[in-house]
Amino acid sequence: xxxxxxxxxxxxxxxxxxxxxxxxxxxxxxxxxxxxxxxxxxxxxxxxxxxxxxxxxxxxxxxxxxxxxxxxxxxxxxxxxxxxxxxxxxxxxxxxxxxxxxxxxxxxxxxxxxxxxxxxxxxxxxxxxxxxxxxxxxxxxx
Numbered sequence: 001x002x003x004x005x006x007x008x009x010x011x012x013x014x015x016x017x018x019x020x021x022x023x024x025x026x027x028x029x030x031x032x033x034x035x036x037x038x039x040x041x042x043x044x045x046x047x048x049x050x051x052x053x054x055x056x057x058x059x060x061x062x063x064x065x066x067x068x069x070x071x072x073x074x075x076x077x078x079x080x081x082x083x084x085x086x087x088x089x090x091x092x093x094x095x096x097x098x099x100x101x102x103x104x105x106x107x108x109x110x111x112x113x114x115x116x117x118x119x120x121x122x123x124x125x126x127x128x129x130x131x132x133x134x135x136x137x138x139x140x141x142x
Contacts, residue, residue: 040067048072051082088136090129092122099123 045062049055050071059082062069073079099119102108108117 038065040065044068044070046070046072051075051078056082088129088132090125092125092129093118095119096122096126101127 040062045067047055047059047062047069050059050069051073059069059071071079071083073082095115095118097119099122100116101120101123105111108120
């Protein structure tokens with residue numbers, strides 16, 4: 001007794017084998033996407049080719065992890081485009097209006113009141129933001 005497989009079964013088998021081979025190849029050669037979340041605070045990274053592709057994605061990932069990122073690009077204009085938009089965000093509240101900064105007891109070690117400490121921190125944010133704006137007046141930030 002001889003078995004004769006229909007051409008459709010042979011074609012589907014060949015296609016399935018081809019797709020399976022590609023998947024196995026990808027798993028062995030390609031590997032998985034790195035999913036680590038290590039902090040990069042205090043680290044400096046220099047990344048080449050940061051205006052496009054893998055370099056740009058690497059720079060974005062390092063920035064998310066709070067690294068100091070130095071973008072090494074051949075074309076300064078493209079580098080500026082890739083780094084934009086740069087922005088500094090400070091969160092404040094109307095509580096800054098009742099804040100007073102006691103420079104003799106900045107950490108409220110002598111007397112502590114939660115409301116006063118909060119108001120002082122918000123006032124410090126406002127003062128910091130104003131000073132930073134003054135220092136960065138000539139820097140192109142969007």
